[in-house]
Amino acid sequence: MTGLQTTMDRSSAELEREISGAEIVVRALRDEGVEFVFGYPGGAVLYIYDELARQEELKHILVRHEQAAVHAADAYARATGRVGVALVTSGPGATNAVTGIATAYMDSVPLVIITGQVPVALIGNDAFQEVDTVGITRPCTKHNFLVKDVADLASTLKTAFFLAASGRPGPVLVDIPKDITAKRCVYRYPDKVQLRSYKPTVKGHAGQVRKAVQLIASAERPMFYTGGGIILGNAAEALTAFVRHLGAPITNTLMGLGGFPASDPQFLGMLGMHGTFEANMAVQHSDVLVALGARFDDRVTGNVEAFAPHARIVHVDVDPSSISKNVKVDVPIVGDLAVVLAEMDQAWREGGHRLDPAALKAWWEQIASWRARECLRYEQGEDIIKPQYVVQKLHELTGGDAIVTSDVGQHQMWAAQFYGFDAPRRWINSGGLGTMGYGLPAAMGAQLADPERTVVCITGEGSIQMNIQELSTCLQHRLPIKIACLNNHYLGMVRQWQEFFYESRYAMSYVDALPDFVKLAEAYGHIGLRADRPADVEPVIREALRLKDRLVFMDFQVDPTENVYPMVPAGAALSDMILL
Numbered sequence: 237m238t239g240l241q242t243t244m245d246r247s248s249a250e251l252e253r254e255i256s257g258a259e260i261v262v263r264a265l266r267d268e269g270v271e272f273v274f275g276y277p278g279g280a281v282l283y284i285y286d287e288l289a290r291q292e293e294l295k296h297i298l299v300r301h302e303q304a305a306v307h308a309a310d311a312y313a314r315a316t317g318r319v320g321v322a323l324v325t326s327g328p329g330a331t332n333a334v335t336g337i338a339t340a341y342m343d344s345v346p347l348v349i350i351t352g353q354v355p356v357a358l359i360g361n362d363a364f365q366e367v368d369t370v371g372i373t374r375p376c377t378k379h380n381f382l383v384k385d386v387a388d389l390a391s392t393l394k395t396a397f398f399l400a401a402s403g404r405p406g407p408v409l410v411d412i413p414k415d416i417t418a419k420r421c422v423y424r425y426p427d428k429v430q431l432r433s434y435k436p437t438v439k440g441h442a443g444q445v446r447k448a449v450q451l452i453a454s455a456e457r458p459m460f461y462t463g464g465g466i467i468l469g470n471a472a473e474a475l476t477a478f479v480r481h482l483g484a485p486i487t488n489t490l491m492g493l494g495g496f497p498a499s500d501p502q503f504l505g506m507l508g509m510h511g512t513f514e515a516n517m518a519v520q521h522s523d524v525l526v527a528l529g530a531r532f533d534d535r536v537t538g539n540v541e542a543f544a545p546h547a548r549i550v551h552v553d554v555d556p557s558s559i560s561k562n563v564k565v566d567v568p569i570v571g572d573l574a575v576v577l578a579e580m581d582q583a584w585r586e587g588g589h590r591l592d593p594a595a596l597k598a599w600w601e602q603i604a605s606w607r608a609r610e611c612l613r614y615e616q617g618e619d620i621i622k623p624q625y626v627v628q629k630l631h632e633l634t635g636g637d638a639i640v641t642s643d644v645g646q647h648q649m650w651a652a653q654f655y656g657f658d659a660p661r662r663w664i665n666s667g668g669l670g671t672m673g674y675g676l677p678a679a680m681g682a683q684l685a686d687p688e689r690t691v692v693c694i695t696g697e698g699s700i701q702m703n704i705q706e707l708s709t710c711l712q713h714r715l716p717i718k719i720a721c722l723n724n725h726y727l728g729m730v731r732q733w734q735e736f737f738y739e740s741r742y743a744m745s746y747v748d749a750l751p752d753f754v755k756l757a758e759a760y761g762h763i764g765l766r767a768d769r770p771a772d773v774e775p776v777i778r779e780a781l782r783l784k785d786r787l788v789f790m791d792f793q794v795d796p797t798e799n800v801y802p803m804v805p806a807g808a809a810l811s812d813m814i815l816l
Contacts, residue, residue, distance in 0.1 A: 257386045258283035258417040261350065264393040266293055267425050270321050272312060272684055273297070274305040278325025280352025280365065283417035297684065297713060300705040302329050304677035306336025306407075307703070310345045311681030314664045315639060317470060319346045319400050320681065326352040327365030330411075331372065335671060337407050338376040342668025343491060344468055346405035348396045349377075355415040356384050369411045378406030386419040391426055398429040403436030404555035405468055436554060440571035440579050448526075448550045448567045449583045455524035456595035457546075457602075458484040461507060461536075464491030464667065465529020465553060469573035472496070472660040475528065478581045482591055485603055487515040489536055490652055491667040492529070498656030499636075504603065505612075508536040509804045510649045513611035514603055516802070516810040519544050521602070527551045529573050532562040533668065534806075542809035552576050611802050611815055612653055621770050623647065623722040623794040626777075627654040630692060630720060633777050638690040639682045641665060643675035643699030646728035649800045651694040673702030679717045680709060690718065690781065697723040697750055707760035710787050718780045719789045721753060724796040732799045736814070757789035766791045 255263070261284050265273065274297045277285045288296050299305045302324040309320030324333045330351045340347050354363040370382050379399050381392050389412070396408040452458060466475055466488075472495045479486050479502060486496050487507040496503055505512030507519060519525060525547040530536070537543040543563060551565040552573060559568040569576055616625045627650050630638070640655055642648040642665040657663045664682055666674040679693040700721055710717060722728075730745040754764030763786050767776045773792065780788035802813040 253422070254420040255423050256283065256287070256418060256420050257389050257412065258287040260386070260389050260421075260423055261393065261412070261417065262287040262291060262294060263423055264390055264425055265321060266291075268319070268397050270294060270319075272309075273321050273323050274299060274308045274312075274681070275323030276300075276302050276305055276325070276329060278329050278352060278365070280326035280329075280354065280414045281323060281350075281417070283414065284323065284350070284352075297680070297709070299677065299709050301703060302332035303336050303673065304680075304703050304706050304709070306333045306347070306349060307339065307671075307674050307677035308681035308684075309347055310336060310340045311641060311664050311678035312685045313345050313347060314467075315661050315682045315685035317661065319348055319397055321348050321350070323350045324352070325365070326354055326369070327367050329365075330367055330369045334372060334376065337373055337409065339666050339669045339671045339674060340407040341376040341378070343464060343666065344405050345407065346400040347407040348393075348400050349407055349409045351409060351411045353382070353411045353413040356413045357415075359413065369409070373409050376407070377409045380409035380411065382411045383416055384413070386416050386421045389416060390424055394426045395429050395431070399434070403434070404558075437556070437570045438572045438575055440552070440569045440576040442579075444567060444569045445576065445579045445583055448552075448569060449580055449587060449589060451524055451548060451550060451567055452482070452526060453584075453587075453589040453591065455522075456592060457521060457523045457599045458482070458526070458591060459518050459522035459524070459547070460484055460486035460526045460528065461489075461519060461530055462486065462492045462495050462528045463489040463530025465573055466492055466495035467660045469529060469554065471529065471573035471577055474574050474577040474581070478577055478584075481581070481584070483596060484591065485518055485600070487511070487519065489530055489667075490665070493652060493663045494657035494660040497658040499658050504607075506652055508810075509538070510653065510800050510802065511810075512653075513609050513802055513813060513815065514606035516804070516813060517606045518603055519547075520809070520811045522547045525549045527565070528577070529553060531558045537563060538804050538808050538810045538812070609815070611813075613816065616770060618770060621767060621773060621792055621794045623650050623724070623792070623798055624654050625770065626720060626722060626773055626792050626794065627651055627694065629773050629777055630694070631655045633774070633781060634690050634692065638662070638692045639664065639686060641675045641678040641682055641691065641693045643695045643702075644670045644672050645696050645699060646724075646732065646798075646800050647694050647696045647699075647722040650722070655694075672699040675699060676703050676706045676717075676719070679719075680706060680713075680715055683715045683717055684713075693717055693719045695719060695721050696728060697721055697725065697753070698727045698747060704756075707757065707762060707787070711761040714785070715787060716783075716785050717787050719787070721789065721791050722794050723750070723753070723791055724794050724798070725750065726796055729800070735799070736803070737805070753789055753791040757787075762787040762789060764789045764791065766793070768793050
């Protein structure tokens with residue numbers, strides 16, 4: 237980044253005393269309105285931790301692994317829309333955090349990660365706990381900094397928060413050598429940041445907006461396809477109003493769930509590899525596809541050459557590099573989604589546009605025939621628990637109002653399919669990177685973000701063990717998360733792929749040395765409950781929800797042979813779905 241300019245009230249700043257770099261970090265975080273810092277101490281950041289202990293405004297959440305610190309900060313950001321903050325030490329502290337940073341980078345989550353570094357004079361000398369943190373994290377951060385002068389520390393932190401939250405959000409890392417946290421200077425925190433090389437576009441190009449509206453108005457088979465950008469851009473309200481006004485069908489990606497109410501009849505369900513039959517078929521047969529805050533990733537498009545073959549495409553995104561990257565589009569619009577949607581709505585109304593009623597009626601009749609396939613149906617008998625039934629019961633008994641986090645695998649897809657999200661920032665999961673071990677620390681961040689709301693972590697017996705040590709963090713900070721483990725004794729999605737594509741050779745996907753999760757939860761000071769039969773499911777969930785102030789681990793023994801349907805094989809067209 238070049239051309240940094242800052243403005244501030246210098247007359248008052250010059251009167252301030254010199255303070256240490258560590259105190260600058262803490263004061264900068266307070267000035268940014270940071271509420272929680274998720275972290276784990278170590279030698280290179282002890283000056284910062286010493287300053288944290290001297291104040292009470294910033295709350296530090298001590299995790300048990302640095303990966304969990306970043307996941308928790310990530311989920312806090314997703315749940316609130318604010319920048320999440322993680323603090324870790326040098327060397328292994330920084331490398332342990334990389335998976336969390338990469339997770340946030342893939343899903344465009346605004347984070348500031350502060351890492352300790354060895355003293356400036358020792359950088360490059362292979363000093364104790366030294367790694368090239370800037371080099372390691374360059375591919376998975378929006379930007380990163382190494383601060384070598386304490387006088388640059390405040391302005392660098394201000395720039396980090398600005399970059400993390402503006403344009404396409406993302407994680408920004410600030411690497412601070414230990415001696416910089418000990419040196420002193422006057423604290424001058426900028427009011428504003430301006431970067432000559434970085435000016436995100438907010439308003440859409442007026443001509444392109446008009447062209448998009450005219451194209452939509454000409455459609456006989458319109459379809460809206462929206463992604464995580466709708467959530468991140470706080471555009472769900474504008475999207476819902478516009479799509480309802482038009483009367484067109486809409487689908488969300490995995491990351492976009494909650495951007496349009498799942499209970500609305502215009503919603504066709506999730507799109508993509510495990511999307512609904514009606515959503516995938518509607519995209520494939522649409523003549524105008526409106527993509528909003530989505531990046532046409534491979535799990536959505538399937539075979540790119542066969543994706544939406546009849547459609548002219550409108551694509552709106554704040555990141556110009558995402559447009560026509562994977563799929564060539566006809567009307568590109570760069571801008572903030574909430575702003576552009578408002579501009580589109582205004583242009584639509586001022587132009588007196590409407591979709592052709594007869595064509596729209598015929599389109600909805602076609603969609604109804606696809607819906608009649610009931611692609612998500614399953615049979616719940618009396619003997620063995622179906623995982624879909626657990627998720628549906630969770631939705632029913634929480635009133636569909638919980639924040640739901642997940643790990644990655646079959647349970648993630650069942651959560652996405654069967655817990656209908658009617659509001660944004662209620663569905664928190666790792667999309668782009670597909671990170672196992674995300675769910676529990678994410679639930680911690682979400683619970684701290686919204687302490688009055690029920691937070692449910694839907695996980696599997698494989699994923700939960702990757703960061704299960706965070707049950708200790710939950711006890712220390714009294715986080716009453718509800719964990720729903722869909723325990724099928726397999727790495728379920730691996731087993732499903734092996735069944736479909738590897739002639740049922742279940743190589744290393746069966747987990748035959750599992751702990752007793754009820755006893756394990758109790759050992760960590762929590763409540764453990766187990767459900768072995770379908771009749772146990774509702775009583776277990778009700779008991780967990782009754783215990784409002786306790787973390788409850790619910791171990792559901794589910795059908796080990798159950799598969800996620802529909803499924804589009806890798807590289808196939810969206811219309812080539814495997815159905816039950």
